[in-house]
Amino acid sequence: DIARYSKLITAKDMGHNEQREAKLLERCPPGHEGKKLVDKPATILDASGAIIAWYLLDALSDTTQKEMREATNLLAPSLEKSVKADGNWRTHQKWFKQDSENVGSAPGCINISPAWFQQGHENVSDPEVSASLKGPSSENILKGIARPAAIASVALRVMHPEQYFAGLQAFSKLGHKAVSKELPQMPETLEFWASVFNTLS
Known part of the structure; x- marks a missing residue:
């Protein structure tokens, strides 16, 4: 049970x-x-x-897996910058393999979300686009993960409909808030965000 x-x-x-x-x-x-x-x-x-x-064996085709790897490669600069000698429990360098041992994507730990509550800020009422999506490559990253993100959303619709619809509702409210409060970069990020998953849902 x-x-x-x-x-x-x-x-x-x-x-x-x-x-x-x-x-x-x-x-x-x-x-x-x-x-x-x-x-x-x-x-x-x-x-x-x-x-x-x-x-769900073979749920992600070879083409989709290739898209995911390519999108992950776009995140390499942010991933590499996230690993620090004095990092916290998520970003400390002791938890990641050295470059010589790394045979896949760049090691690291970042947060990707169109809405992220900034830790250490007094006013947390207005979420911001996560730092990893504020760079010059953000649109390419979002386009690169669009199809895999949509597939994950479809799976969630079947597996956990309540969470799926809660995600849609959060996404809709976030869009209205982004426009009414003129939150920087958020409307543009939401335009390309293809998943019902975000930190608010």
Whole structure:
């Protein structure tokens, strides 16, 4: 039962404490015997019948994956700048491989959203476009992630309709606020933002 399990765990449960994991396993044992090979689209249910995972093999075509890699490459300068020797728990350099070891995208941690509440500011009533989308490449980045973002939105519409419609509502209100308060860069960013996901939804 995923609801029961979620009440038992805390933010400190990272899977590294063997005794703690053994207790959790005892209180919430697996609902099946052995391993199963799943080679077709499927949903995984908990004991109460709630869907806890969707398995959609080949849902992202090679073309879509290529688009995602290319869009990620556009973020490389921002990703590289985010890693710091004195960074916080998300951006400290010890959590990232060195360039010589990196065989994929540039390592880093950034936030991409048309609306972002600026930490450390006294007035947080008006969100801003996240810093990663304020650069000269922002329009290209948004265009590059448009189709994959739309695919993720379609998946959310099926998997979690309540969150999908809440996202649409947040997006609509954000658009009205961006125009009425003349929030800098936000109308332009919203024009190309293709996902119902953002920090407000």
